[in-house]
Amino acid sequence: MDPVRASNEVRHVYSSGANGNRIHGLDFGGDGPTLICLHGVTGNAWNWHAVAQGLLGCRRVLALDFRGYGESQWSSEHRYTTADHVADLTHVVESLSADKPVDLAGSSWGALVALQYAAEHPDAVGRLAVIDVEPSFEQGETELFPRPTHHEDHADVRLAVERAYPNAPAEMVEIVASTCFGPAPDGWLVPKHDPFFFERWPFRSDDHWHRLAELAMPVLFVHAADSFVRAQVMAEMDRLTANSQLASVDASTHVIPVDNPTGLLDVLTPFLTEPG
Numbered sequence: 001m002d003p004v005r006a007s008n009e010v011r012h013v014y015s016s017g018a019n020g021n022r023i024h025g026l027d028f029g030g031d032g033p034t035l036i037c038l039h040g041v042t043g044n045a046w047n048w049h050a051v052a053q054g055l056l057g058c059r060r061v062l063a064l065d066f067r068g069y070g071e072s073q074w075s076s077e078h079r080y081t082t083a084d085h086v087a088d089l090t091h092v093v094e095s096l097s098a099d100k101p102v103d104l105a106g107s108s109w110g111a112l113v114a115l116q117y118a119a120e121h122p123d124a125v126g127r128l129a130v131i132d133v134e135p136s137f138e139q140g141e142t143e144l145f146p147r148p149t150h151h152e153d154h155a156d157v158r159l160a161v162e163r164a165y166p167n168a169p170a171e172m173v174e175i176v177a178s179t180c181f182g183p184a185p186d187g188w189l190v191p192k193h194d195p196f197f198f199e200r201w202p203f204r205s206d207d208h209w210h211r212l213a214e215l216a217m218p219v220l221f222v223h224a225a226d227s228f229v230r231a232q233v234m235a236e237m238d239r240l241t242a243n244s245q246l247a248s249v250d251a252s253t254h255v256i257p258v259d260n261p262t263g264l265l266d267v268l269t270p271f272l273t274e275p276g
Contacts, residue, residue: 010049015095017067018087019079024071025064025092030056033126035103035272036093037063038085038110040255041201042147042164044070044192046179047107050172050261051268058273059103064092066110068194070179075194081202085113086120093117093124103272105129107257109203118219119211128215129268131222132254134233135208141200149198150188157181157189165259167251172258212240219244220271222264224252245271 011027026045035055037048045063052061065072066085075084093102103126106114111133118125151157158177165173184190191197219241223234225248238246247267252260 012071013062013096015092017073017091018084019075021067021075021088022073023064023067023088023092025062025096026052028052028056028061028063030058030060032057032059033100033103034097035059035061035105036089037061037257038089038104038106038113039063039066039069039257040108040110041197041203042180042191042193043107043176043255043258044180046070046175047255047257048105049175050169051105051257051264054261054265055269055272058269062096064089066113068196070192078194078196078200080194080196082109082112082116082206085109086117089113089117090121093121097124101126103127103129105131105268106133107131107255108133109201112203112206112208115208115211115215118217119208119214122214122216125217127218127220127272129220129222129271130237131256131264132224132227132229132234134229135212135237136206137204139204141202141204143204144198144201147191147198149195150184150190151181152188154178154189165253165255167253167259169261172261176258209240212237213242215241216243218271218274218276220268221246222256222267223248224254224256224259225250226252227254229254247271 013025017023048063104114111130118128161177181189182192249263256264
């Protein structure tokens with residue numbers, strides 16, 4: 001296993017979610033307004049490590065584990081809808097933002113959570129980055145692509161991560177391999193999320209098209225050039241949003257914070273620091 005070199009201290013923070021459930025986050029530090037980063041259906045807060053390091057000069061960066069992921073508490077009733085995550089985020093923002101607006105950046109499912117929260121709490125959000133997602137889906141909740149449920153050792157995990165993120169820098173491959181997988185009682189290494197997500201992705205029933213017109217804050221839509229997310233759909237999202245812009249990141253598959261964090265920083269940094 002290669003050593004992981006972090007360029008800045010990371011603090012673990014904990015907050016209560018909507019049901020008294022424990023929500024874990026990573027506080028990367030930094031200067032400026034708070035930016036809360038939200039991961040997708042196969043990730044966790046550590047997916048934002050490289051992006052966070054690049055934003056410390058202009059934002060205090062906080063990345064969350066959704067309920068059911070990472071170090072956050074699982075739901076025994078499988079209450080994992082986008083609305084459930086929005087409810088948790090509401091509690092986290094209230095406890096950690098000191099009554100000041102926060103910026104939100106979400107990747108994939110995290111983008112839908114950020115979008116819904118911003119539409120429902122417009123005064124609580126300064127800027128919103130919606131990263132590589134469509135607002136509704138043709139596939140059903142159980143129509144999932146196959147993923148390994150377990151791995152023999154760290155080398156096997158790392159190989160799987162390299163295949164999933166073919167452009168990712170070596171440090172991000174090692175970080176994802178080390179933090180998104182944990183030991184199971186039978187000796188395997190398994191993804192650090194509720195096994196429920198091998199069977200069902202609740203956001204596949206979402207439809208957020210109507211919320212785009214409700215977004216009053218500056219919005220950045222980001223599309224990954226090598227993603228299954230359709231560029232024309234994200235262009236339509238941009239068209240329907242009053243104060244928005246659309247950017248594309250080359251050499252990246254769907255999970256841009258992992259696969260091309262430098263490319264994401266190239267479009268995210270000027271958006272966060274532009275006047276107004």
